[in-house]
Amino acid sequence: MEQLSILFIAKKLIGIFLLPPMLPLVIIAGGLLCQIWRPRAGRWIAWAGLGVGLLVCWPDSVAWLLRGLERDPPIAAAQLKQAQAIVILAGGRRSNAPELGGETVNRITLERVRYGARLARQTGLPVLVSGGSPTSGTSEAELMRRTLKEDFGIAARWVEGASLDTHENAVFSAKLLQPKGYTRVALVTHAAHMPRSVGEFERAGFTVYPAPTAYLGSHGGEAQALPALPSASSAYGGFYALHEWVGLIALRLRGQ
Structure with a gap:
């Protein structure tokens, strides 16, 4: 290993x-x-x-x-117009999905992929998927690419399949995007994961437009998202x- x-x-x-x-x-x-x-x-x-x-x-x-943690509101149309690309971060895989023929993305990653696909369809921006594999096997980014294409009809332009954490998501995405002039990205991940993700991508040299999804709590004075009891x-x-x-x-x- x-x-x-x-x-x-x-x-x-x-x-x-x-x-x-x-x-x-x-x-x-x-x-x-x-x-x-x-x-x-x-x-x-x-x-x-x-x-x-x-x-x-x-x-x-x-x-x-x-x-x-969930400080960022949903991304606005004006912010999307400033972005040059959409970056979707992986959140895990499901190794046993026999109904789908084997490996696939897990629930967390699927929520991010679904929202990233919607933004790509709305804007026409190119998509980068980011996520590696800690052991031998298909990278999470490759599983995301397949899901985007087969289930949402979106082709990912870049597949970053080497990163093992959020820091590496940012560093390796920068190596793919910045030499080609892509420095402004709409970053798709869970709302609670956004503070850490934005910090890492900004340190990697990106201008980041947060595109949070899957809020676990309330946001902006909306009704309580969590149940009343544990x-x-x-x-x-x-x-x-x-x-x-x-x-x-x-x-x-x-x-x-």
């Missing part, structure tokens, strides 16, 4: 323990172990883990976490929000 793949997998494994559902379980387990030596402190730690578990799935706290939807929103906040903190620690 290549070194980059090993680093990618190591980063994912670390992330498992920093994000729900493992994060509260790790805190609770730590508290229970601590009870052996410090019973009172152990009980407090275990209760804290339970509190964290509730916070990351309770709709009000999840909405608060998302509010600081559910699978709110738990997913909590996971996604915390994932993005951890990513932003990591960027700060890297000094970017």
Whole structure:
């Protein structure tokens, strides 16, 4: 296995323990172990883990976490007129889709591809799809290219299939686009992923027009998007929000 793949997998494994559902379980387990030596402190730690578990799935706290991420409104027509290309970021793959003949994009990537296809159809702008494969196999970008063509009738002009994270999405997209004079892009990704994505693409030298999709929380005073009580939807929103906040903190620690 290549070194980059090993680093990618190591980063994912670390992330498992920093994000729900493992994060509260790790805190609770730590508290229970601590009870052996410090019973009172152990009980407090275990209760804290339970509190964290509730916070990351309770709709009000999840909405608060998302509010600081989903800042960008839907892209405006005036912004689209300024863009020279559309960049769609991958968000994962589905390795077993027998009804579709094998591998395909996962739900997250499909939401982005669908919106990118709509913008491409509206504007006629060329499309770049970006996303690699941490192990051997078809890149996410190639799966996106197929989905765009077969399901939406849009041909991607560029397929960037080497990147393994958002930083590399930006760097490798710049290598494809900027030598050809494409420096202004409409960037398609999830609304909660947009702050991190915009920062990376701007550092790579692009002028970015955010084109967010798949808002998980409310935006612009609209009706509450999350259910009133904890559910699978709110738990997913909590996971996604915390994932993005951890990513932003990591960027700060890297000094970017």
